[in-house]
Amino acid sequence: MATRVRTRSTRLTRLDRAFRNVKVQDLVIKAVTTLILAVGAVVILIPLIFMISTSLKDRNQLRRSPPPLLPIEQVTVEVNGKEEPLYRVTVEGKSRRMALIKNIPGGKGLFVDPANPDQTVELTVADQTPLQHWEMHWENYPVALTSVPFDRYLLNTLIVTFVGMAGMLLSCSMVAYGFSRFRAPWLNVLFMILLSTIMLPSQVRLIPIYVFFQKLGWVDTLLPLIVPQFFANAYDVFMLRQFFMTIPLEMDDAARIDGASPWQILLYVILPQARPAVVAVAIFHFLWAWNDFYEPLIFLHSRENWTVAVGLQTFDALYSVNTHLIMAASVVMILPPIVLFFLSQRIFTQGVVVSGVKG
Amino acid sequence: MSQREAAWAYFFISPWILGFIFFTVGPMLASLYYSFTRYNIISSPQWTGLANYRDIVKDPLFWKSLQVTVYYASLALPLGLLFGFFLAILLNQKIPGVNVWRTVYFLPSVIAGVAVALLWIRIFNPKIGILNPSLAKFGIQGPGWLSDPQWAMPALVIMSLWGVGGGMIIYLAGLQGVPTALYDAAKVDGASLWQRFWYVTLPMMTPVIFYNLVMGLIGAFQYFTTVYVATGGSGSPARATLFYNLYLYQNAFKYFEMGYASTMAWILFVIVLVLTMLVFRSSQVWVYYEGQLRGRG
Numbered sequence: 001m002a003t004r005v006r007t008r009s010t011r012l013t014r015l016d017r018a019f020r021n022v023k024v025q026d027l028v029i030k031a032v033t034t035l036i037l038a039v040g041a042v043v044i045l046i047p048l049i050f051m052i053s054t055s056l057k058d059r060n061q062l063r064r065s066p067p068p069l070l071p072i073e074q075v076t077v078e079v080n081g082k083e084e085p086l087y088r089v090t091v092e093g094k095s096r097r098m099a100l101i102k103n104i105p106g107g108k109g110l111f112v113d114p115a116n117p118d119q120t121v122e123l124t125v126a127d128q129t130p131l132q133h134w135e136m137h138w139e140n141y142p143v144a145l146t147s148v149p150f151d152r153y154l155l156n157t158l159i160v161t162f163v164g165m166a167g168m169l170l171s172c173s174m175v176a177y178g179f180s181r182f183r184a185p186w187l188n189v190l191f192m193i194l195l196s197t198i199m200l201p202s203q204v205r206l207i208p209i210y211v212f213f214q215k216l217g218w219v220d221t222l223l224p225l226i227v228p229q230f231f232a233n234a235y236d237v238f239m240l241r242q243f244f245m246t247i248p249l250e251m252d253d254a255a256r257i258d259g260a261s262p263w264q265i266l267l268y269v270i271l272p273q274a275r276p277a278v279v280a281v282a283i284f285h286f287l288w289a290w291n292d293f294y295e296p297l298i299f300l301h302s303r304e305n306w307t308v309a310v311g312l313q314t315f316d317a318l319y320s321v322n323t324h325l326i327m328a329a330s331v332v333m334i335l336p337p338i339v340l341f342f343l344s345q346r347i348f349t350q351g352v353v354v355s356g357v358k359g
Numbered sequence: 360m361s362q363r364e365a366a367w368a369y370f371f372i373s374p375w376i377l378g379f380i381f382f383t384v385g386p387m388l389a390s391l392y393y394s395f396t397r398y399n400i401i402s403s404p405q406w407t408g409l410a411n412y413r414d415i416v417k418d419p420l421f422w423k424s425l426q427v428t429v430y431y432a433s434l435a436l437p438l439g440l441l442f443g444f445f446l447a448i449l450l451n452q453k454i455p456g457v458n459v460w461r462t463v464y465f466l467p468s469v470i471a472g473v474a475v476a477l478l479w480i481r482i483f484n485p486k487i488g489i490l491n492p493s494l495a496k497f498g499i500q501g502p503g504w505l506s507d508p509q510w511a512m513p514a515l516v517i518m519s520l521w522g523v524g525g526g527m528i529i530y531l532a533g534l535q536g537v538p539t540a541l542y543d544a545a546k547v548d549g550a551s552l553w554q555r556f557w558y559v560t561l562p563m564m565t566p567v568i569f570y571n572l573v574m575g576l577i578g579a580f581q582y583f584t585t586v587y588v589a590t591g592g593s594g595s596p597a598r599a600t601l602f603y604n605l606y607l608y609q610n611a612f613k614y615f616e617m618g619y620a621s622t623m624a625w626i627l628f629v630i631v632l633v634l635t636m637l638v639f640r641s642s643q644v645w646v647y648y649e650g651q652l653r654g655r656g
Contacts, residue, residue: 033449040446041463047521048466050489051478066492171374178371182364187372194375197383199573201580201631203607203624207617208389209382211400231378262367291472293584298612309473313588316477323481330474341469345462 051334055144055327056136062323073135077114087111087128091121100125137324144325145332152304153311160225160296160307161289167230168285169278175232176240177266181252198234210298224299225292225307236281243277244270280347287337308333393621400615411622421623423598424606427512431602432579434516439575440568442523447530448560461531468525476588479518480505505589508599515600518585526571533567534560565646569638576634580604580627603627 049069054062056071076083077099084099089111091098098111098121109125112118144150179191213224247270255265271278293309300306306314312333316326369376394411396404415421450461467475482488483504491501502510537560545555583604586594592609594601607627611620 030452030454033452034454037449037454037460037464041460044463044467044521046489047478047482050482054481062487065486066495067487067489069489171378174371174373175375178368182368182371183361184365184368187368190372190376193379197379199577199631199635200383201577201624201627203581203604204390204628205383205386207393207611207621207624208386210611211389211617212386214400228378228382230374231382232375233378237375262371266371287469291470293473293587294608297587298608312473312477316588317591323487326477327481330477333472333474334470337469338466341466342462345458 051327052331054324055140055331056138057324058135058137058140059324061135071134071136072132075131075133079112079114079117086114086131088131089121089123089128091123097131100128140324140328141332144328147319147325148311148315148329149303150308150311150329150332153306153308156222156300156305157290157307157309160222161286164226164229164289165282165285167226168233168236169282171230171232172236172240172281173266173271173274173278175237176244177262177270179237180241180244181249181262181265181270194234194237198238206298213299219299220301220305222300222305225289225295236285239281240274240277243274247273276347279344283340283344283347286340290337390621390624393618394625396618398617398621400617404618407618411619414619415622415626420598420601420606424594424601424603427594427599427601428579428582428603430512431515431582432576434512435519435579436572436575438516438520439523439526440571442520443526443571444530444564444568446523446527447534448556450527450531451534461528465524465528468522468528471522472584473588475518475522476585479514479521479585480589483514506596508597511596511599515585515589526575529571530564530567533564537563562647565642566648569642569646573635573638576638577631580631583608 046069050067053069053071054067061068061071061073075086077086078084079099079101082101084101086097086099089096089098096113099114100109101112101120102110103125104110104122107124107126108122109128111121111123111128175194179187179194209224209228210219213219218224218227251269251273252265255269260268291309292307293313296307296310297313300310303311303314312326312329315329319325393404395406395408397407397410398404446464450457450464454460482490485491485501485503485506488504490504494501504510504514541559541563542555545559550558580603582602586600586602586605587608590596590600592605592613594605594609603623604627607620607623610616610623
């Protein structure tokens with residue numbers, strides 16, 4: 001009797017230990033994962049921090065080498081008519097604020113009390129803490145945004161983005177509806193052709209399209225960027241169609257019995273059901289149109305027709321020494337996509353829709 | 360009924376059909392025609408037969424641009440795949456704050472474009488940038504990056520890796536689609552962590568890897584904005600960054616050699632077609648589609 005009980009208990013502890021080992025292994029994996037991710041996240045974020053901090057610096061801060069990551073400046077104080085850096089120093093166990101007036105070989109420096117400049121103390125510079133303060137030049141933003149007609153660029157970009165988006169949503173949902181809800185000869189073949197155009201490099205169409213718009217007198221207007229959106233594109237049709245396919249056909253049937261036309265079914269049954277996909281497609285279109293550079297560069301020649309992307313590139317080409325102003329304008333340009341991204345994160349990070357890689 | 364249904368179908372897909380005719384097939388045929396002409400837009404195209412094609416094989420810049428593009432693809436694609444896949448695996452674990460991490464890693468890919476290029480030019484700048492001073496802390500003397508013909512391309516590859524989140528999110532979605540039952544079965548059979556990765560995760564992910572590979576290849580031949588901004592459209596230094604698409608742009612919209620540029624466009628089309636077909640063909644060997652008997656099965 002007693003032996004049997006003992007065997008059972010050892011077996012239990014062994015199982016228990018094995019369970020704990022799995023748990024330990026799991027914990028170690030999670031810890032290592034988090035560590036790697038944290039290091040990587042810092043690497044990912046540093047360029048953005050550098051961008052924002054550079055946009056807040058003035059020319060003097062820009063000249064510092066190496067550039068500080070944050071817009072922080074050394075506090076200075078006037079000693080005998082010269083600006084000297086101020087340090088928090090420890091003299092005879094007491095903490096005081098003193099200015100460094102001279103560096104002495106051997107890593108030492110001559111410090112004085114600004115209030116009493118005649119009395120000098122020799123200390124190791126590396127042991128003292130330089131006093132620093134944030135120095136942020138917010139005025140860079142208005143300066144950057146008014147030195148080029150940024151409002152005009154912004155207006156053009158918004159027109160191209162949103163009118164194009166309306167055209168894309170209208171045409172693509174129509175086409176996706178046509179491909180997902182009807183039977184007709186050749187429809188499958190046409191869909192395969194549509195899919196194959198995803199792989200088509202745009203250059204092979206671009207030059208004749210340019211010539212065509214040139215003949216129409218549309219070059220140097222926003223029309224070449226907007227009008228083609230009304231003729232659907234393969235990516236968005238594909239994404240919407242995939243989603244439409246998941247909506248039960250019974251819903252269409254019910255609407256049809258109630259006397260709804262195919263148009264009404266699209267508007268009042270399919271689109272409301274497909275809201276997540278429509279929103280995702282719209283967001284991807286916004287990001288693509290907002291960041292697009294190639295076509296605006298080709299089609300828009302005069303300054304008043306430029307989009308933000310082209311305007312920013314030209315701003316840099318003309319005034320590239322004004323790094324702080326260019327970074328300020330760049331921050332303004334990346335702000336709308338970032339805000340939109342945070343508002344709609346779930347769509348991106350939880351894989352609601354993933355094939356939104358537009359070319 | 361059926362005829363009416365077909366009529367509705369064609370009505371609804373008509374925007375795409377019109378677009379396909381006027382913005383795809385028509386322009387493609389036109390550009391094929393232009394490729395046999397000399398054409399500067401102002402005067403009408405002059406038929407020159409195969410002259411453009413003969414010139415292009417003798418054009419050292421054409422070969423240079425091809426080489427630059429292939430070099431970029433040979434670095435950026437494998438590295439992007441490696442980093443993207445690795446990150447996706449990490450971000451697929453049940454760790455605290457996983458959504459925050461995903462957000463951080465995906466962030467750079469939503470802001471791609473001119474602003475990002477302008478930022479990285481400055482990061483790489485040996486005078487005002489932060490990269491070389493950071494390397495110096497590890498005792499590494501940083502190169503001139505974008506001003507050094509040898510290092511300009513690695514710099515562009517590093518930039519592309521910053522945006523690896525775009526590929527990562529697709530891998531992540533793929534990983535989430537792998538049925539847990541497969542892992543459970545492998546565990547029951549006593550498969551180790553590595554074996555589960557090698558025999559379950561990797562085969563199940565091959566379609567996604569394949570998709571990213573094809574799109575990445577096409578993307579390399581479309582690469583434009585970053586290099587245009589970083590080099591002012593010149594492909595400097597010493598043409599080390601003269602990408603195919605940049606050289607095509609120069610011919611078309613700087614020199615207005617529309618005929619020659621169309622030739623380049625059609626050669627590009629054929630290259631992409633052949634590459635895609637090669638990848639597709641090879642995919643029968645290494646891509647595993649669930650419910651498919653051939654391939655690995």
